[in-house]
Amino acid sequence: MNAEIFQRLETEGGWLHFSRRAKWRLSGADRVRYLNGQVTQDARRADARSALHACVTNAKGRIEGDIFFHAAPDGESLLLDAPAGLRETLGMRLERYIIADDALLEDVTEEWQLWHRFGPSVDADGTTGGLICRRLACPGMDVWLPAEAPPPGEALSEEDAGTLRILRGVPAWPHELNTDVFPQEAGLEAETMSYTKGCYIGQEVLSRIKSTGRMPRELVLWTSEDEVAGGALLWREDGTKAGVVTSAARHPLSGLMQGLAYARQGAVEKDSRLLVGNDMASIAASLSIQTLPCR
Template sequence: MESFPLETPGLIEVRGPDAVRFLNGQITQDARNLGDATRASCITDAKGRLQFYVEILQSPKADPCLWVATRFDEREEILARLDRYLIADDASLEDLSGSWHRLRADSPGLPDANFSRTSTWPEPNWRDYWFDFLPTSPAPAPLSPTEIEERRIRLGSPIWGREITAGLLPPEARLDTSAISFSKGCYIGQETLSRIKSAGKLNRKLAPFQVLGFLAAGDTFESDGIPCGTITSVAPSGQYALGFLHKSGFGKSHFTVTERPASQLTLKEKA
């Protein structure tokens, strides 16, 4: 069994008869029938550009009650964003940040946890365990930050601040495969994102690479002297990387690092 270090996320509760309908009008993901699942989602502006990247889950309460989990320092901005559009719906918002703690583990169960949900971590069998107290016992087999970063990049998983940043179009970071529902009703930014899906056109997209040679985040790469993109993350081992591939590089698979011509990149399938 392995686990992530315990964290205290920002947590917004959306509660009431219209909680699901209201939240579905604010986020890109489908908040219906969550059941045991945790789902990644985006909050976008009217032009479909990313404002926040969050996770949604059913709270342990029996009545219509959903949680929006986010980075702790974003909780007030997200609460204000949701509250701005809460007008006619019979729903309420509450900031629960600091009262619940989360441990991510590839374990079928942790006896001290209040409840658990499936995890958005890209490896199978991982779950998020929630505690309404701060556990005093050490986390089981916690992964180091270096191990987490190595796996994340090898698996092609984007994170906030690197591949996921405010203002990008979510499909650029491949979030359309995990954080956007194209079958639910309207939400803020839906028209733009649906148009992108229909046209299938992007100026850049996130890509995973295998690396030969030295590489650093921020390095650019090219093919036949034509600039093709920028690296966002490099695995601690130096073997894998993530970066944005510009349309000038679409259809190509081998690249040279502009700043280090001896270093080579090969486009690889997402693990």
């Protein structure tokens, strides 16, 4: 991403094309009750005006899926979307627990386009049929269109979309969100979790994390003047392993490297400096820890 594109996106916003994402229709009289037992979010809040963010967790509380869902305009179904790589595994996971429920899960990935409009102009640009949704930690709107419909705008390239996602501190599957991660570790507690909705798979473990405040690690934002790549290990100056870099991008204005990393809980503080390398004998860079922006 160059500086001109970045500045335009900051002032005008843009379109993201998410049609490759997996999509499902969940119908039946028990659809809301069923989904409520599968996700961290309160599915009873679903409506046709906004898309809710949720995690699907296993019995150990770790993330098996990262989804958005909303009530379809027909009033008789819910529409869900998730990263393309989860189309098979998450579809099977959700269908596995439909036993005595009056609920039907159908893969509708090829039937719909999914677009996301983000930026300060979202509320005033005349977009119709959209769902309020903050996929990039800023005002945004999802637009679902039939597969054969013309595109609503010019989409940002996948590379630039990935850069923007990293610069805004948004965790994504599978870099920051995967089956090794608790939702709270990824900073998703406020956005994706309800502690009053009732039982769901993994709830006991996640409620325990809330009550104790303890978790193995936490997602942090970082900046560096050095070249840093995803997968690099992080170390404290005393030689203690502190974490791992999950995503990295170059800021188009400052020229600094910026990204996301998981650090051991309590191992780092804001503005603390960590070393980057395979081990203490091969340190090639350093970075400064920042706090995640509020979503």
